[in-house]
Amino acid sequence: MSDVELTKGILLSHGGLAEGMVDAVRKIAGLEDGVLVAMSNDGQNPQGLADKVDVLAGSQPVVVFTDLGSGSCALTAQLTCRNHGSRAVVFGMNLPMLLEFVFHRGLPLTQLVPRLLEKGKDGVKAAGPG
């Protein structure tokens, strides 16, 4: 049986959003150390944050999740993932997407990322008014 290289998740957000989301995933699904790592852009410029993400990511496959599709977190994510075949960025993270990540991070990125997008979008629903 071949070893599957598991993907690491790095969450980049404004304020404490990333930390809160990791905490929520931990409470719902349990979480081993290092599977999802939260980072905030508080007090950081994009390059400084990108350097830290680079160190955390190392050489293993990584999905960098961001809160928004533009702005300093998104820019940082793109700086660190550009020209890296084993890194992907997913913008607009939400809880359904992160839970999907935790349970399917053994998949290759080419299969994992579309699943994350699908779960993330499917997770946005409404009830009412009326």
Next chain:
Amino acid sequence: MPAVLYRIDERLIHGQVVMGWGPQLAVKHYVVVDDELALSLWEQDLYRLGLPETVSAEFLNVEDARARLSDFEDDDRKTMVLTRTISAMRGLAESDGLRGRSVNLGGLYHEAGRTERAPYVFLGQSEEKDLLSLAAEGVEVFARDLPGSRRIDLKDLLA
């Protein structure tokens, strides 16, 4: 119409600028002055992603921007000029380029060798000297990250 704000912010075009200062000042055009960024079209595109459709941006090196300062002042569109560094802003201020103008310090973050002067302003010794030089050239320097937050004048920032 004179440029509405000259701002030093390591994050350049980001949420505080686009959603904070931009609507407050009705900014329609951003001029980003940075020698490295002026050469990187893909990074310029990344910054443009954060802009509303009705707002434009251009990216210039310091020398070109200095030559066009009067264009920014005469532009009908409300324009914000952004630099990543104090030295780039000093480059614009050469030869009285910014005399009588205000420069806003909006975000200079923690790095080795810098001291915290405000939660969003960390400065090294040479940077503090550069700011004092800017002030000596007739530029009013103040720190304020968002329009509604407390303004900190340079003398209080460096006290």
